[in-house]
Amino acid sequence: MNAKVLVGVLCGALCQATYAATETTLYxxxxxxxxxxxxxxxxxxxxxxxxxxxxxxxxxxxxxxxxxxxxxxxxxxxxxxxxxxxxxxxxxxxxxxxxxxxxxxxxxxxxxxxxxxxxxxxxxxxxxxxxxxxxxxxxxxxxxxxxxxxxxxxxxxxxxxxxxxxxxxxxxxxxxxxxxxxxxxxxxxxxxxxxxxxxxxxPKRIASPLGRRLTANANANSTAASAIVCETGFQIGYSSTGKAFCFSHYVHMTPEVLTGVLFGLFFIFLAYIGLSALSAIQTPTRYPHHGPPRGKEF
Structure with missing residues (x-):
């Protein structure tokens, strides 16, 4: 029962994190x-x-x-x-x-x-x-x-x-x-x-960060003429419309990576529950070298 409750809670948290990763409000x-x-x-x-x-x-x-x-x-x-x-x-x-x-x-x-x-x-x-x-x-x-x-x-x-x-x-x-x-x-x-x-x-409500990146890459060539020159220490990025802008740092943990990590932890948790259930099954630990007497097989 406790295992089912834990699985339900983890699934709810996973769905919430996945929703947050795929729909974001940007300012x-x-x-x-x-x-x-x-x-x-x-x-x-x-x-x-x-x-x-x-x-x-x-x-x-x-x-x-x-x-x-x-x-x-x-x-x-x-x-x-x-x-x-x-x-x-x-x-x-x-x-x-x-x-x-x-x-x-x-x-x-x-x-x-x-x-x-x-x-x-x-x-x-x-x-x-x-x-x-x-x-x-x-x-x-x-x-x-x-x-x-x-x-x-x-x-x-x-x-x-x-x-x-x-x-x-x-x-x-x-x-x-x-x-x-x-x-x-x-x-x-x-x-x-x-x-x-x-x-x-x-504010902008972005439903698909992956789609936004694909759109930015598709529009990169058409907006090359309007790209700006950034100062030392800044890099050029592109908005959802393909406009160029300067930024000084970025985060390696993207929503896709975070979703993959959460799914991996979820399956590890399921494997742990399965192994725990298997270890609880009573199986013989000693097998005799000879069979039971005649008539006592069962």
């Missing part, structure tokens, strides 16, 4: 780019492999410019949904690159954090911290600066969130970021720092 990575012509970030072209959530990002944005050399404005360009593998698509011309890439590479200090996550809205975290007082659309930036000139010379760093709607294509968003950067740099006499990130991340 795409959201990039966080910080750049400035000043030495605000104390490093240039620094690529960090830290995985940050909403609270860590909000803390990072609010803790910037706490030293003596403060900027007047920290401008955060915020797109509602932005994935790390979309950064290369900001370029209208692949040969010349995007303004965003040139701004980060040519800045006085810059930091790129590729692996940030979203389980809910970044704006909600900033609003809950009572730190978000200036929030506008990118189209209203010029009128906002004209109406809030004291904001640009109050000797303290003000957080300014500039929304870039998802209705704009990524090359169009790149042009808007370029125009807004030039406008803010002129209005603050260069005393401004910039950031780009996404507000949310749309």
């Amino acid at each position: 795409p990575h959201v990039p966080l780019l910080l750049w400035s012509q000043r030495s605000t970030f104390e490093s240039k072209n620094a690529y960090l492999s830290s995985v940050l959530g909403e609270k860590e990002i909000a803390s990072t944005l609010l803790s910037e410019n706490q030293g003596e050399d403060k900027s007047e404005v920290l401008c955060v360009f915020l797109r509602n949904k932005l994935r790390t593998n979309e950064i290369a698509e900001f370029a209208k011309d692949k040969t010349t690159g995007s303004f965003l890439q040139h701004a980060v590479a040519g800045a006085g200090s810059s930091v790129v954090i590729s692996h940030t996550t979203r389980t809910y809205s970044l704006l909600h975290v900033l609003r809950d911290a009572s730190a978000l007082k200036n929030e506008i659309a990118v189209e209203d930036l010029e009128s906002f600066l004209s109406a809030n000139k004291p904001l640009l010379s109050d000797k303290k760093t003000d957080l300014l969130v500039v929304h870039i709607a998802d209705s704009y294509t990524l090359p169009e968003a790149d042009e808007l970021i370029k125009a807004a950067t030039e406008l803010l740099s002129t209005a603050t006499a260069g005393s401004v720092d910039f950031a780009l990130t996404g507000n949310e991340a749309e």
Whole structure:
């Protein structure tokens, strides 16, 4: 009876693990780019492999410019949904690159954090911290600066969130970021720092990891032209749509390997139960050399 209960429990756990291995909810990575012509970030072209959530990002944005050399404005360009593998698509011309890439590479200090996550809205975290007082659309930036000139010379760093709607294509968003950067740099006499990130991340329900890998391999040739160049220590991977992205590490234990290990343990357990049952059967341990007397065979 106990053996049957154990087998039932193990089968249930095996089914649950197999289901989890074949159906997974993925939250795409959201990039966080910080750049400035000043030495605000104390490093240039620094690529960090830290995985940050909403609270860590909000803390990072609010803790910037706490030293003596403060900027007047920290401008955060915020797109509602932005994935790390979309950064290369900001370029209208692949040969010349995007303004965003040139701004980060040519800045006085810059930091790129590729692996940030979203389980809910970044704006909600900033609003809950009572730190978000200036929030506008990118189209209203010029009128906002004209109406809030004291904001640009109050000797303290003000957080300014500039929304870039998802209705704009990524090359169009790149042009808007370029125009807004030039406008803010002129209005603050260069005393401004910039950031780009996404507000949310749309989860994806993946039913077949093996099928996703086959799709990525099939689309690899068609997306070779849009592959990005990764920094030292990073490798190129492909998403479910075949888009290229950089990552710093990967896990050897794939869902298929985990399923195989669980099945192997299950059959070992069944073999143990079978051998235990066989050993419990009473069999003669001594066989005489001569047969029983006549008439006593049974």
